Amino acid sequence: xxxxxxxxxxxxxxxxxxxxxxxxxxxxxxxxxxxxxxxxxxxxxxxxxxxxxxxxxxxxxxxxxxxxxxxxxxxxxxxxxxxxxxxxxxxxxxxxxxxxxxxxxxxxxxxxxxxxxxxxxxxxxxxxxxxxxxxxxxxxxxxxxxxxxxxxxx
Numbered sequence: 001x002x003x004x005x006x007x008x009x010x011x012x013x014x015x016x017x018x019x020x021x022x023x024x025x026x027x028x029x030x031x032x033x034x035x036x037x038x039x040x041x042x043x044x045x046x047x048x049x050x051x052x053x054x055x056x057x058x059x060x061x062x063x064x065x066x067x068x069x070x071x072x073x074x075x076x077x078x079x080x081x082x083x084x085x086x087x088x089x090x091x092x093x094x095x096x097x098x099x100x101x102x103x104x105x106x107x108x109x110x111x112x113x114x115x116x117x118x119x120x121x122x123x124x125x126x127x128x129x130x131x132x133x134x135x136x137x138x139x140x141x142x143x144x145x146x147x148x149x150x151x152x153x154x
Contacts, residue, residue: 029148039125041118044088048073050118052081053090053111061106063096090114 014022037047045053048071055070056062062070068078082105085091090111096102107115133141 036122036126039118039122041121042114045090049081049085049090052078052085053107053115056091056105056107057112057115061094061104063102063104065102067105085111 040050052067052071055067059070064078064082065075067082068075071078073081082091082093085105086093089108091105091107093103094106096104130138130141
């Protein structure tokens with residue numbers, strides 16, 4: 001796959017090869033993501049609820065406003081999501097240490113166990129899928145993983 005050019009990051013047009021690479025990357029990531037979503041442990045949780053739990057696992061406790069920003073949703077939507085997760089016993093709301101008007105959302109042990117099982121199931125599925133790759137392809141996957149992680153964080 002061709003490298004993404006630096007010129008695209010400063011707003012200029014990339015080469016046709018860059019555009020084709022971006023298109024192929026977008027398409028492949030979306031298809032793979034959809035397939036991974038079907039490997040859920042708890043079908044009663046929406047993808048958004050799972051994403052919020054994943055954010056709490058990665059970033060630690062947060063206010064609903066902080067979660068809304070990280071998840072790119074409106075604060076009222078996050079308030080509803082947190083309430084649903086709390087009702088399911090997956091998060092708890094605690095008083096904010098510095099601002100009594102706010103609450104801090106913390107995942108429960110039940111959520112941690114569910115996320116761990118979900119990761120295990122998805123990793124096993126992806127490993128099985130990737131077992132069809134040859135060694136050269138595996139080397140490319142290992143080299144691409146940090147770059148894809150960086151793109152996910154930008």
